[in-house]
Amino acid sequence: MNGESFYTKVYEIVKKIPSGKVTSYGRVAIILGNPRSARAVGYALNALKKDNTQEIPWQRVINSKGFISFKGDTFRANLQRKLLEKEGIVFHSDARIDFKIFGWP
DNA sequence: ATCGTGACGAACG
């Protein structure tokens, strides 16, 4: 309706994350202009699992602690890790990603 | 319009 929906804004930003880099939901929210909508950002990315024909690199968004954020969906979590490793991202032994090295921006 | 939901995050204790 409004020229650009919240979801669209999220996707536009996520598409800018370069391969081999990651950012957090909160970070995307800040770039959006809504610092407090981190939760909604996750909600927006969740909507992609049904139809991601635009090939939005959803895997490049993790939580602020540097971990993959999936509670029950282990299938998605494993897929995300696999995709990221394929891009060259290295996980610590505790499954954490170092923003100092792979963080974007 | 109201309410429950969830791929968040910061603050507590």
Place this chain on the structure above:
DNA sequence: CCGTTCGCCACGA
């Protein structure tokens, strides 16, 4: 460091 609580938000029933 760890679990819990609480605030925030877009969405859909």
